[in-house]
Each structure stands twice: as C-alpha cells, then as structure tokens.
Amino acid sequence: MILQRFTELDEVKNAILVGKDGLIVAGVMHSEDEEMVGAVSAAAFGSISNYTTQVNTGDAHQAMIETKAGILWNVH
Secondary structure (H helix, E strand, O other), rough: OHHHHHHHOOOOEEEEOOOOOEEEEEEOOOOHHHHHHHHHHHHHHHHHHHHHHHOOOOOOOEEEOOOOOOEEEEEE
16 A cells, blocks of 8 residues: 555654545554544645635645644645
C-alpha cells in the first residue's frame, strides 16, 4: 500500500486518504481517531475552498497548515 510506504519515512507520522464527504478511503494512522480526523479534514478543506471562492482566487487545490508539531497537508 502506498500510504504505508509513505509513513515509513521518518518525517511522516500519519497518512490518510479522505473522500470529500469525510469518509476514510484508506489510512495509516497511529491513533484511533482516524474517522474524526477524516471528518475534520474534509470540513477544514471545505471551509478553505469557500474562502478562496469568496476572495475570487479560484478553486483550492491544496492547503498546508504548519503547527509546532509539524505540517499537515490537505490536497484536493
């Protein structure tokens, strides 16, 4: 599985593939919160997409959130 190989990199802790509806398609997480993370991820990207539409910059394709613990990628 590609996601499993991706998480073998030292810099990657978790990887999940989430549908636009927030349901997990595939995932490798070291947490029991996969479903919650998937739902929140879809909601966050939906909000970002609404924002980019409101400011007339076109459709969002990806979002990056940088935190103290690391970087979260959300790709459409």
